[in-house]
Amino acid sequence: MTAMSEQPPAEQPPARSAGGGRPLRADARRNRARVLAAANEVFAAEGLAVPLDEIARRAGVGAGTVYRHFPTKEALFEAVVADRLEALTTVGREALAGITGGADPGEAFFGYLAVVVADAGSKMDLADALVGAGVDLRQDTLAAAAELRGVLGELLTQAQAAAAVRADVDVADVHAVVGAAVAAERTRPADAQPGRLARIIGDGLRTAQAAAGRAAARTSGNGGESAGN
Amino acid sequence: MTAMSEQPPAEQPPARSAGGGRPLRADARRNRARVLAAANEVFAAEGLAVPLDEIARRAGVGAGTVYRHFPTKEALFEAVVADRLEALTTVGREALAGITGGADPGEAFFGYLAVVVADAGSKMDLADALVGAGVDLRQDTLAAAAELRGVLGELLTQAQAAAAVRADVDVADVHAVVGAAVAAERTRPADAQPGRLARIIGDGLRTAQAAAGRAAARTSGNGGESAGN
């Protein structure tokens, strides 16, 4: 459905067959890229549940070829997810840079959360990975996740220092909350505007003062405190 | 692991084989009960993913027997879930009665949320059903869910009237938030105290005033605004 706007993940350096052999043959390199691209699409659209043959078919390749490049289905999945995580980490770093550049830490933090949730919302694989739906992460993916966690942690610290986020939560909490928001958005197909639930859930992280400020902004202009958000 | 304290679902009237035949044979009735009990345990412990043979084995029964009583695995699953939902609905009604008896609507509402999340946390099947993990609910389950939704809606209305819950959320939002909280609790195995994340996420539903009051209560006594909750 959606998803197609992925640039090929930064073009690996002439691609050696993992471990240190000689450079890959031209067609092998091309096929590997095709598989990766197809996996990106299909995993994003269907999540981990999609059969591997489907990916092979979409890549115009035999199943055997997929297995020559990725030892197992999970390995392929993780390669895709790791890419996604790295992309998100980059975005996070930008947000962080924005703060040192003078941006509001609270807005940076919550904006970033929104980005992550939105991204995971349109990439079922990411959602699966975040919610932990029967997925055991391995080395490389874990590394990518750890890095993202690091950036998230820095953003969190900044936002807490600015009293925009309550002080009694840690990175793990935030991570769980993100997973929760993703899950929530997932249960509610299309009727509501996207991001709404994520915002509600994320509001639980705010300090009371921040929440009050926000509510005031929301209320000024109409009589009650309905609508808006 | 847990789960065993379920009373047999109110003892169906001498159990007729759905549709209006003659009463079930004694052993049939007994086996049906066994299957249901085993399904309760196993689904609670493992979720929908558990193979049906396992349930049959635990019930001391052949697979064929299970299918004579429940046309499909999903039907059995739904029977179990519907029971759970009804139990939760009952608890909700009690909370509602408590309000008319003078209890604080906000506390009643959030207390009920905590109960639901805790229950779903220890019953993987409920969690699966709430999060919607590849489950298509059918008639009876839907009815039970609708009823629960009704009670939840009344509690919500009361809590909103008492200004404990922000006015711009509806039942569907609350339902989604519950699902989210369940998902969150699930991702984080055991390290933190249970219910913590659920509370954080639920806080997003509070009005600013209520949140402020809570934060004040949390802060009075120590210097910052850390710890507590």
Added chain:
DNA sequence: GAATATACGGAACGCTCGCCCCGGTTGTCC
């Protein structure tokens, strides 16, 4: 206690899906 409908158990079936293998093809190097 015999007759009969009813229910039981578990082997068997069909299907899906991850993964491997082998005969053929294609890129690469001299």
Added chain:
DNA sequence: GGACAACCGGGGCGAGCGTTCCGTATATTC
């Protein structure tokens, strides 16, 4: 352009699981 190795495709194997079938056992009825 020929020889050799690397790679490709897709059929096939085996495991897991939901569901069905049928010969046997058992409750019920008279």
